[in-house]
Amino acid sequence: MSKFEQALADKDFVLTVELDPPRGVALAPLLELAGRLAPRVDALVVSDNRGAMPRLSALAAATRLAAQGAEVVLTLTCRDMNRLALTSQMLAAGAAGIGNLLLVSGDYVSLGDHPGAKPVYDLDSVQALGLAVTLASGRDLAGQELDGAPSFCLGAAVAAQSDPLPPQLIKLKKKAQAGARFIVTQPLNGLEELQGFCRQTATLGVKVLAGLEVADPGQRQGVVGLLREIRGSGLVAGAHLSMPAAQDDLPALLDACGL
Amino acid sequence: MKSPNRHGVFLCQGGHGGQESLDFKRLRWTAEAQGVPVFEVTQACAQEGAAAVARLAAEGGLDAFILGACPLAGPGGPLAGELWRAGLKPEMVQHLDLCQKPLGQTGQCLVMDGGALALDQALVVQAARFQPESREMEVSRRVLVLGSGLLALKAAQGFLLGGYKVLLITPGRRLAPPEPLLGLEAKLEATALARELEASERLEVVPRGELLRLAGSAGDFTVTVLDRQRRRWTRRVGAVLVTQGPATRLNSGETGLEPGPRVVSLAELLLWLSSPEHFRKKLPAQGQPRVGLAVGLGQEASPLSLRVACLAARGLVGELGAEVTLFTGQAKMASPDLEELTQEVRGLGVVFVKFDNHRPQASPRPDGVGLRYFEEILGRELSQDLDLVAVDEVPGPDQAWRGLARVLGLNVARDGSLQPDQVNALPTASARAGVFLLGPASGAWDLPAALDQVGQALAGARALLGQGKARVEEGRVRVDRRRCAICLTCVRVCPRQAMDRRDRRPAANPLACTACGTCASECPMEAIQIAGQDDQRFAREIGAAVSKSPSGLLAAPEREMLVFACANSAGPALAAARLAGRPWPSGVRLVRVPCAGKVDPAYVLWAFQQGLDGVLVLGCYEDACHSLTGGTWAAYRAGHLSRLLTEAGCDPRRLISSGVAPNMHAQVMDMVEQARQRVEDLGANPLKTQARVRDFLSRFTVRIDETYAIAG
């Protein structure tokens, strides 16, 4: 059981932050930032070409972070990899001691900066979870026995504020069935979104992490307040913070939240 | 297009005409349901009633009718005389006994139980009696002959004598090239013939021409020709004769005998032999010439090759005193006089070396050929130095020939010929009606034999074209333009390529069409119907094959089976068997089809839906189908049907297909009996009872018609 999974089980409120690998080879600043964040959160979530914009490989970054002792959640998207590539990435993650995966479909390529790229989507996120579970059972999708099986705490994403919500819930149920232990919501705007959502997901047996994003500095205070509200509401198992435009300020955000 | 024959039904109401019974109504509905006019008469057994029938038949312009009445109105009754009097032929009436108790005994006529079923069957038979109207069709009296040499010239001569025009496209420049296999005399004959024909105004020769396209169908082809000046033009022709064959290569196999100054073909050798002095100059001057002849060292050789080799050997020994060795691999001996011929040349001192497992190895040199080989009888290696080796020929992989085949719409068979592997295509028919094959094009590499084909092909083409007008039967195959999706399936499956495309949609050329019905069965839109053989008819025949008697509901049902019999093979065989007194098994109903290719998969499925216990399809053997490929298509469908039946949960063994030949009257009834036995063992079709109950209940379904109209 990974440290993060342990935390999900034990703690009332877990905290994760999202880190983007660099757009280039300069990994040192990320390692330094991670070194400062790691002691203050339960896991660092390494994003995978977030927003359909290519960056240094999430696996490579996560491997380095794990090597320096951080608890890492590796994000893998179905957009960029077929089942072969996903398999090898998951095995590599397992070998690197990364015990947590966040498996997502991924934003469509046309939303990123390479709109002409060929989207893969060989598997969808439910099927990707199935793949990870299969690997953990010691076999690949072809049924071949693995030389050493990885072990993962699996997570998936959900749009809690989606409209209509029921189709999301149907899929969320499948994700839970397929092996997801925790769910990260897309960035929330207010507590109400979460209340409606949580009423309907209480029986699924997955831990929900509320996604909170500071898209620009002006939103910072609002996010701080929302986090406090969410934490106080007891609705969810934790929160997932991201500052895509300025992740170097994440320590300061944690300061502001008093975490 | 002619309107179909007019039929009618007369129903006799008996003496009083009073109240219609339900059974009588059922008779009327049965006839009406098939769109046949119904006339009701009284006392057809009496003079007055019979006269009324005759008068109505004449007024209605009927070609045939059914009289449903009691036996008193039957053939012995007064109707025949009345018909004569009305100027009609008594054969036009089909009597049907429908009355259980003739008038007089009870004062009322009672319709027989099951009368409607009997009428239904009679109507099916009547509707199938389609007599197509014949008409004259304009056909072209020009014939295209492809090829040169004696074969082409003889064919052209035949047509010119018959008053036809001939378009002759020759592959080379000369009209009469050398005829090596037939020797000098044939060459002289061909030259003379060429000179004679060239004078004819009705012959148009295109030397080194190329056939670009053959559009249209029998009697009315349009050919596009590319001439030597690269000009393109078209002609209308009625028929095409192909007298040329594919290019050949030496049948050397892996021996290393490549064509060269010292390695030639047997045909070339014969050509040289026609002038021995000339031949001598090709060989070393001194000593006895040593010649090797090789047959069948690559693929199996035809009897012709061995014969040519023997003839060459005889000439070589006789005329030149040569020392001859004849090497043979696999060669066919199946030809009259070949055995004698080989004995004769053995007697002349020709050495035969036969290879079963080994092959010689050649090392050609400028002055001759060295041959090393393992003598299988002696069991040791031998080698021989030869001045010349002649090898038999086989068709080569000729792209030009394949191109011509494509233009003609034919396939190249393994032997290089264009003829389908089908006894019914022999000797000169091709898979495209109006295209005739002679010589190598038909697989006959033996030129003397090919010359015999000329007469056959001439007869075939003349039968097709007549004297510029051909009698054709109109309206046998109808393509419904509204349904047709122009998918070309009919064009592709037609065994004789009779489907022409005019006004965009396919239409059967009556000159080429044999109405085998393969197209109708394959048409994915049900757009094609064969007159007298349409889907409705078969639906009714299948319906009529199921016993509908109410008593059958109570008794243990008898096994019922349908036999589809091809009119070309099973039809005559069954007829002969019946004549020979073989009894017809009960519960088996015969449905004739023009060809097994007409059996639509839907018919078989309908039969099982209707509750029949088994279906037997009796067609020709696959390589003896009279419509060339109709049986082949039927066989594809049989396999498909087995799968469909299995998928539907119906035992596929209930469907039985067998090949039968027309002369198999002794066996055909056994086939039917075996099939019936198999069906017996398989038990009743689970749908049988349901189908019967449904039908039985339909008797009591009230139909609203004027008789039942509520007064007021």
Add this chain to the structure above:
Amino acid sequence: MAERYDPKVLALICTYCTYTAADMAGSMRLQYPSGVRVVKLLCTGKVDVLYLLEAFRAGADAVMVSGCEIGDCHFLEGNLRAKERVAHAKELIAEAGLDPGRLEMFHIGASDAPKWAEAVRQMTRRAQELGPNPRGRQKAQPLAAEARP
């Protein structure tokens, strides 16, 4: 433009509105350029993109299509269809290298003779400015020759 030339303008017009206007322009003695050649169609809905291309192929310097005022078409929406086709043909001739200004759609009511005269003047002026059809007129094809009403 070094040399003056008389542009050939082909006008495809409808019977009900524009033709009446053109007719009236004649009886009103309105002055307009003589280089216009009129093809009368029952409705401009009959205008085919191919006609327009053929007109330029045949050497027309400008082509105008003129139908009824919008909403007044005798065939309800023939003029609207024509308008769309003219717009499409403009793109096609532009791709082929002709100035799309050589082709225009007009809507001229039956009583609007001055508007007709002005439209012809406008197209002629445009053709003057754009110069002769670069395709040249030397190989004029039958379509243009037969195009006079």
Add this chain to the structure above:
Amino acid sequence: MIVAQRKDFEQIKAAAADFRKVLVVGCGTCVAVCLTGGEKEAGILAAQLDLASQIKGEEKSFAVACVERQCDLEFLDELAETVLDHDALLSLACGAGIQLLAERYPRVPVLAGVDTTFIGINRDVGLWEERCRACRSCLLTTTGGICPVSLCPKGMLNGPCGGTRQGKCETDPERDCAWSLIYERLAGLDRLENLSAIVAPRDHGARGQPGRQVHPAYLRRYSAHE
């Protein structure tokens, strides 16, 4: 039916630049229905190309032919003579038709005049919508007759991605989210239970590429074993 759209004119012109006599070959089936490659469009394209080449003063000629279907050899045979008079064939058929045309006349260069876009439906004159990806594993039975493979950009098989916004797709606010439509349709049919089972990953390669399909009735005819 198959939908195609005409290539950019510059592209076509450039492709035809090396040839003096070009035959524009239309196809009378799908591409005619989608107003892209039928006889009329072939005529328009030929006229346009002719106009463009004459404006540039080039000695070129363009002719038009249209066959019923370019994906059937029988119809292509009709061009046998015409083709001889031309240096290049500019086909307005879908990719399948263009390939068969090239196969039938291997000695004449064949140029593509259209881009084949999708398998779709005729919504109105001049409006077509994609409805099928020919994915060989149809899910429409369970998805209420709405295809997630062709209508969802990501081809999600188990439900919507997180990008749905008010029932619209993350890639385009005008585009309906396929999974929202599927949900509504199934809810209306009271068949939402169709969605409960996890759909396994699609088999992309069961029969290999390129596709070859034999009607079961003719397996014997085309099986490799005979």
